[in-house]
Amino acid sequence: MLNKKILNAPPRTIMTPGPVEADPRVLRVLGTPILGQFDPAFTTIMNETMEMLRELFQTKNKWAFPIDGTSRAGLEAVLASIIEPGDTVFVPIFGRFGHLLTEISERYGAVVHNIECEWGSVFEPEQVIREIKRTNPKIVAMVHGETSTGRVQSLKEIGKACRENDALFIVDAVATIGGIDVKVDDWYIDALIAGTQKCISVPSGMAPITYNERVEHHITQRKKVEKGIATEADNNVRTRPNIISNYFDLSQLQDYWSDRRLNHHTEATSMLYALHEGVRILLEEGLDIRFARHKLHEKALVAGIKAMGLSLFGNEASKLTTVTCVIIPSGINGEDVRSTLLDQFGIEIASSFGPLHGKIWRIGTMGYSCRQDNVLYTLAGLEATLLRKGTLINAGKALQAALDVYDSELVHV
Amino acid sequence: MLNKKILNAPPRTIMTPGPVEADPRVLRVLGTPILGQFDPAFTTIMNETMEMLRELFQTKNKWAFPIDGTSRAGLEAVLASIIEPGDTVFVPIFGRFGHLLTEISERYGAVVHNIECEWGSVFEPEQVIREIKRTNPKIVAMVHGETSTGRVQSLKEIGKACRENDALFIVDAVATIGGIDVKVDDWYIDALIAGTQKCISVPSGMAPITYNERVEHHITQRKKVEKGIATEADNNVRTRPNIISNYFDLSQLQDYWSDRRLNHHTEATSMLYALHEGVRILLEEGLDIRFARHKLHEKALVAGIKAMGLSLFGNEASKLTTVTCVIIPSGINGEDVRSTLLDQFGIEIASSFGPLHGKIWRIGTMGYSCRQDNVLYTLAGLEATLLRKGTLINAGKALQAALDVYDSELVHV
CATH class of the missing domain: 3.90.1150.10 (Aspartate Aminotransferase, domain 1)
Incomplete structure (x- = not known):
């Protein structure tokens, strides 16, 4: 009878660009019993995970936590929380995932400017910087490692140019984090999105992100705490249109990941255990x-x-x-x-x-x-x-x- | 050293309204090695899960699959995929989660009409039905079991009235599915959202949903396949504004959960294993x-x-x-x-x-x-x-x- 079958997953050697094999130690912690989300033992695990993510991201940013969803949930949380309708976003495309950054930005009302290079190559930073200076976008969004073409884009000079031009620099590092060097602070990256199912060796289902004070400042201006739990003070700080999505609203998520512990979603317990162990192993390796x-x-x-x-x-x-x-x-x-x-x-x-x-x-x-x-x-x-x-x-x-x-x-x- | 600590989760007796203790058999399958998302062994698990979810939901609906996120990700996927700016949504509120349905609907541009009863009671179906007839909303959204007040709302008569008034009936059954009776087809529910971390005894992180042809018809009119993978034919069917969110776009998700296997996100492997086992155990118990x-x-x-x-x-x-x-x-x-x-x-x-x-x-x-x-x-x-x-x-x-x-x-x- 089809619908009562015991789960059957044959052994595989997974050599795709993700999802890849999870570390057996990660698989083992997945079986750890559940804790309540506001149990001090659990919020300790949340804090430890944030601390370790900062080290992985090579950043001093306060905010470094996972979005409970697959990698593109992280992309959408960052883009949806920053982009307001009419914002100018510049996305240089060198493969499929540049199209995805464009797609999500447009869905949230951005006016997107693209330049594209042939699939199989990347951009000379100078070319991107010229375009930033010429078009003066509010946001520059770029992929670091393009799995669709197997290319890696040099980012540091571009990040510096973004900072000089007062553009926010958003980077998709899903395919590179934990596998090759990613320096959030040194490369002037304002917000970065990672994935678990590739070089971190944790199953798909979480998207660790980080962002700095420049992004936080922007997000706080859009703060909207939901009905039923908002205090009067909560929504008074808002000076810009609120973020559309509730689930991806970083103004609420950062209150959930801080000492306030604002009740938002119920953190995905087992996946957080897996992420904690995956990043711990990674930092232990060095x-x-x-x-x-x-x-x-x-x-x-x-x-x-x-x-x-x-x-x-x-x-x-x-x-x-x-x-x-x-x-x-x-x-x-x-x-x-x-x-x-x-x-x-x-x-x-x-x-x-x-x-x-x-x-x-x-x-x-x-x-x-x-x-x-x-x-x-x-x-x-x-x-x-x-x-x-x-x-x-x-x-x-x-x-x-x-x-x-x-x-x-x-x-x- | 704080940031290298081994995961430590003390034993707990969890008697909250969720998350609750996961079944040990569910915890065990979480450790099953990863499969690639398009591996036939994995798509079989996807199909088996859909089949079992239909039985749990007591429905003949074609669409029954999880959203990769916590319960409110399911609420947002359904509401964001149905609601267009200016749509009228009626939400009778009898606790916090009625406010959440209102909140998400408004964020997506709905004009929401509420009636509210004292926390600790529910509505007489007749009262809700009178209001449906009077205001003629496009959508009626209601909570089945309100965890904030510990109440359960009778739904069948309301569902029948929605059908007769050509309103779409959306139900939040996060707190009831698998614990008390929920009859999607018999109660004329057009779309239903469940959660895993309560009566299904699976960790938080997935939101199983189901919807019928009335909803599918609406979603298909908004179909937009993303850049980089869309064929020319894909976006020609669209006659209504596209769904804003990419991650929660059910027009793409249903192509991912069908034989087309449209590349969208990378399914959360281990959580799907857990859901498969959790629902299997549930149906085995009866x-x-x-x-x-x-x-x-x-x-x-x-x-x-x-x-x-x-x-x-x-x-x-x-x-x-x-x-x-x-x-x-x-x-x-x-x-x-x-x-x-x-x-x-x-x-x-x-x-x-x-x-x-x-x-x-x-x-x-x-x-x-x-x-x-x-x-x-x-x-x-x-x-x-x-x-x-x-x-x-x-x-x-x-x-x-x-x-x-x-x-x-x-x-x-």
């Missing part, structure tokens, strides 16, 4: 060591892919460490290869979106999935699958090339 | 047996409270099975009692909101927390705490009265 680990396994994967005779997609200088895009050899059905990898090997790699669909595979090296055994098994699986389908590739070279990379490192990280 | 269990433990709790000499708050005829509101005896500091219960006994009960804050305690009997041992321990803890603070109550009577209830039942459920 940011620099973790970034080096991501670099190493990417290097081994890329060496294996190239040794097989396959080519990488996109501009090499802007390659994102955590996503490797591989051009599907001509005559090969990419989806057919992906199915075989999943059905025969239990390995999942990804396809891509829009103009790149059917043209590239995307292989993630993120978080707990970013391991030597996973890289070696994925190369082995891909080689065997391609050979089985009659593709002309170099047999037996990929694993040797990857092992060469591992052997050349003094310490396996 | 709806009627589960409702009878909730009745029994409420009866024992109420008998104990009364035997102690305490009084219940509110109109008896409309008492909500899953929440018992107790009047705080005069001269007693309610928060002080709650603190002692938590600190000495590890028992959590709730206070209330707005006009009832400091006037009543609220004790939940919900889901996995709704058990004989929990009821007996809570009564023992409350009695001992009150005696310790010098309250004049009947000593030694509460547990005897509760045991009398249990003994009088042929079968302990």
Whole structure:
């Protein structure tokens, strides 16, 4: 009987750009019994999580907490809380998720200006800065790591230009946080959105964000506490139109995440446990060591892919460490290869979106999935699958090339 | 060092109106390894969950799936996807969560008409129906079980009147689903929102919803698939203004939860596992047996409270099975009692909101927390705490009265 089946999740090697395998220690804490949301034992966990998130984000910002929803819930909470109808937003697009920033901004009434570069490359900071100076937007929103094209955008110079031009700089770091360096304060980022299901190795369902006083000042001007719990003083501070969404209203959420503990939603207990453990593990490993680990396994994967005779997609200088895009050899059905990898090997790699669909595979090296055994098994699986389908590739070279990379490192990280 | 602490969650007996204790079997499946969102093994779990939710909701609706967020994310998804600026919404208010329905509706541009009855009572259906006929609203939104006052509203006659007046009937059943009877189809409910953290005994973080073809028809007219993945055909069906929120856009979510598997968010894997198991357990127990269990433990709790000499708050005829509101005896500091219960006994009960804050305690009997041992321990803890603070109550009577209830039942459920 279909509707009474016991949950059945077969083992997988997940090498997509997310969701990736959760750390077993994270999975274990998910089973911790529930606490009430205003239990001091729970608010302590909330505070500890904020403290650890600040360290992960490399920021002194007061506000660093998760939105209870998937990564795009974090994007929407930040954009919806900042953007007022008619605001000018500048979004340089270099892949799908630039379109998403544009889409959400427009839904909240922004007048969005885009420049776009070819998918597979990124912008010279100078080009973006020129456009900021020319158009003087209120907000600049950008993706840091584009999973759709496997590119990473340099941000620091752009952030500095935003600050100089009094624009708010909002960054989507969902694909990079915990995998490569993200410096919120040093890069002049005013608000940043992360995701859990990629390099943090926590299941999907929370979106840690951070924002500084410039953003807080803006949000506080829009403060509206909901009926039934608002005090008279609550709504008197408002000098700008209130934020439309209740769920994503950062003026209420920051009161929930402060000592006031304003009753808003009921915090997602188990997911917060998972985030707490995921970030704790990450900081215990150490940011620099973790970034080096991501670099190493990417290097081994890329060496294996190239040794097989396959080519990488996109501009090499802007390659994102955590996503490797591989051009599907001509005559090969990419989806057919992906199915075989999943059905025969239990390995999942990804396809891509829009103009790149059917043209590239995307292989993630993120978080707990970013391991030597996973890289070696994925190369082995891909080689065997391609050979089985009659593709002309170099047999037996990929694993040797990857092992060469591992052997050349003094310490396996 | 504060920011590297291992997660520490002490054991608790949680007798609030939510979040309550998660079923240990639910906690166990939370540790199941991750699957990719488009892995056939995962989409099978998505489909099984939809099938089980239909049974829980007692509906033949095609659409029954969770929103990835806490309960109010479900409220906002439904209201934001239906309401267009200028729409008339009628919300009869009998507690805090009627205010929340009003609040969210107004944020999305609705013109809301309210009637309010004294907190502690509910509406005669005739009164609501008269108002529907008089004002002819496009939408009627109501709470089924009000946790803030511990009341339950009779809905069937109101639902019938909505259908006859061509109004859409939206119901917040967060506090009742899985604990008392909720009949979506029989009661003419067009859209219903549930929560996981109360009678379903799954952690907070998902909001299962259902809606029928009347609502779907409306949503489809507002369809907007986001940039970067929309096909030309996608946005041609739109004849009404698009839904503002991207995250809560049911026109995209229903494409994600159908065979099309439109890429929207990354489904919250572990929480879906938990929901799947929670609803499976619930249906395995059987709806009627589960409702009878909730009745029994409420009866024992109420008998104990009364035997102690305490009084219940509110109109008896409309008492909500899953929440018992107790009047705080005069001269007693309610928060002080709650603190002692938590600190000495590890028992959590709730206070209330707005006009009832400091006037009543609220004790939940919900889901996995709704058990004989929990009821007996809570009564023992409350009695001992009150005696310790010098309250004049009947000593030694509460547990005897509760045991009398249990003994009088042929079968302990």
